[in-house]
Amino acid sequence: MAEKKAFPLRLDPALHDAVQRLADAELRSVNAEIEVLLREALARRGIKVARAEPARRGRPPAAGRPETPP
Numbered sequence: 001m002a003e004k005k006a007f008p009l010r011l012d013p014a015l016h017d018a019v020q021r022l023a024d025a026e027l028r029s030v031n032a033e034i035e036v037l038l039r040e041a042l043a044r045r046g047i048k049v050a051r052a053e054p055a056r057r058g059r060p061p062a063a064g065r066p067e068t069p070p
Helices: 013-025 030-044
Strands: none
Touching: 013 030
């Protein structure tokens, strides 16, 4: 998976509270909610952003056994 870019973001406290409430309602973190909101805003402007391949979850395959697709 590609590394995520980390940077400080300063938000108005009222804006952060609104994003926090929305994130809680959607069962997401504030970070994930901001990412969703940014993707939606870019899409409305006609800019498509490719999604990175999600991290693989679960145990690694046993040694000597081929991986089976999910």
